[in-house]
Amino acid sequence: MSTGPGPGRPDRADESPDDQPSDPAAPAQDDAARGEAAPDAAPSGHAMWGNTTSGTAENVGYVPTNAGAQQPPAPRKGTSQGESELVREALKDAKVSHETAVNALKVMAGRREKEWPRPGHCRIITIANQKGGVGKTTSSVNLAASLAMHGAQVLVVDLDPQGNASTALGVEHHAEIPSIYDVLIEDVAMEDIVVPAPEIPNLFCAPATLNLAGAEIELVSKVARESRLRRALDAYETDKFDYVLIDCPPSLGLLTVNAFVGGDELLIPIQCEYYALEGLGQLIRTVDLVKAHLNPKLSVSTILLTMYDARTRLAAQVAEDVRTHFGDVVLNTVIPRSVRVSEAPSYGQSVMTYDPGSSGALAYSEAASEMAHRGAAK
Numbered sequence: 001m002s003t004g005p006g007p008g009r010p011d012r013a014d015e016s017p018d019d020q021p022s023d024p025a026a027p028a029q030d031d032a033a034r035g036e037a038a039p040d041a042a043p044s045g046h047a048m049w050g051n052t053t054s055g056t057a058e059n060v061g062y063v064p065t066n067a068g069a070q071q072p073p074a075p076r077k078g079t080s081q082g083e084s085e086l087v088r089e090a091l092k093d094a095k096v097s098h099e100t101a102v103n104a105l106k107v108m109a110g111r112r113e114k115e116w117p118r119p120g121h122c123r124i125i126t127i128a129n130q131k132g133g134v135g136k137t138t139s140s141v142n143l144a145a146s147l148a149m150h151g152a153q154v155l156v157v158d159l160d161p162q163g164n165a166s167t168a169l170g171v172e173h174h175a176e177i178p179s180i181y182d183v184l185i186e187d188v189a190m191e192d193i194v195v196p197a198p199e200i201p202n203l204f205c206a207p208a209t210l211n212l213a214g215a216e217i218e219l220v221s222k223v224a225r226e227s228r229l230r231r232a233l234d235a236y237e238t239d240k241f242d243y244v245l246i247d248c249p250p251s252l253g254l255l256t257v258n259a260f261v262g263g264d265e266l267l268i269p270i271q272c273e274y275y276a277l278e279g280l281g282q283l284i285r286t287v288d289l290v291k292a293h294l295n296p297k298l299s300v301s302t303i304l305l306t307m308y309d310a311r312t313r314l315a316a317q318v319a320e321d322v323r324t325h326f327g328d329v330v331l332n333t334v335i336p337r338s339v340r341v342s343e344a345p346s347y348g349q350s351v352m353t354y355d356p357g358s359s360g361a362l363a364y365s366e367a368a369s370e371m372a373h374r375g376a377a378k
Contacts, residue, residue, distance in 0.1 A: 124244040130250060135271065135306035146369075147372060160255075165247045184219065226257050274314065
């Protein structure tokens with residue numbers, strides 16, 4: 001008997017009505033039986049997966065951030081819902097960032113109970129790059145947190161009017177809070193504004209407020225305008241700290257010049273993209289001028305490669321060019337792109353406490369270890 005299309009699916013016209021599914025749920029069950037995704041399931045490669053550039057397939061997965069949440073979500077384990085064979089294959093080739101995370105995991109396992117070597121004197125390190133979005137604040141906060149978690153006494157001086165470092169450390173920085181602005185403009189003592197970071201012992205912060213946005217103009221008329229931060233640090237008992245990290249704004253204005261004069265070392269975060277190299281020459285020229293006229297002790301001691309995407313040839317080329325030009329001052333560890341690093345400040349935390357097992361946390365911990373051991377070796 002000829003059946004025709006009948007009430008079933010038109011692509012099964014050669015089957016009898018009894019062989020065709022009769023209820024709406026049947027197609028999904030039939031697809032599932034054949035190993036295909038159900039219509040309401042997320043397709044392979046859907047936007048639900050993220051953090052693929054971190055170089056670790058274990059952490060792949062979208063985790064929403066909720067402003068009111070008190071605790072970060074637990075890390076996803078195993079294969080995530082939206083992960084595909086193509087994604088896993090791509091991550092296998094992410095050699096540099098993947099190796100960074102794996103090596104850091106091995107090293108952290110061996111050092112977990114050990115303190116890193118502490119410097120013989122306080123290291124005052126300015127973290128600067130006039131290009132925005134290269135990871136200055138992120139590096140300042142996470143390096144400081146890593147050092148503090150391994151026994152060092154660390155002070156973060158937030159010299160950026162946006163106050164992002166203060167936010168990431170969970171320190172209040174609204175207009176009524178005494179801040180670094182009062183130190184630079186009103187000659188308030190540094191000890192009157194420094195507060196402990198609530199999440200991590202041994203870590204302290206000199207917060208920034210929006211008042212600092214007007215400091216560039218107000219400093220113009222001040223006596224010794226370029227060295228006001230240095231004078232405040234000299235009057236403060238910095239010897240009780242092992243590290244003072246100064247987070248700079250994305251500019252080469254008077255605030256950044258104050259940071260150059262106030263620091264003994266310069267750490268330059270460089271994003272592994274072409275634009276990051278364009279302004280590097282100008283930054284080095286500014287450093288040379290500061291050394292010649294204001295602070296002869298300043299030296300470029302550390303360069304940190306950030307936002308490394310191992311899937312692109314450009315990132316590898318930029319890293320190679322930087323290492324060729326600057327040599328040993330470039331840290332061996334590179335910081336991969338990581339969603340966890342971006343999420344952490346929304347919880348008022350560094351990535352070191354938000355998700356210690358993420359690739360970003362492991363990479364920053366290894367970078368901080370390099371800094372500590374290099375400093376101890378000098």
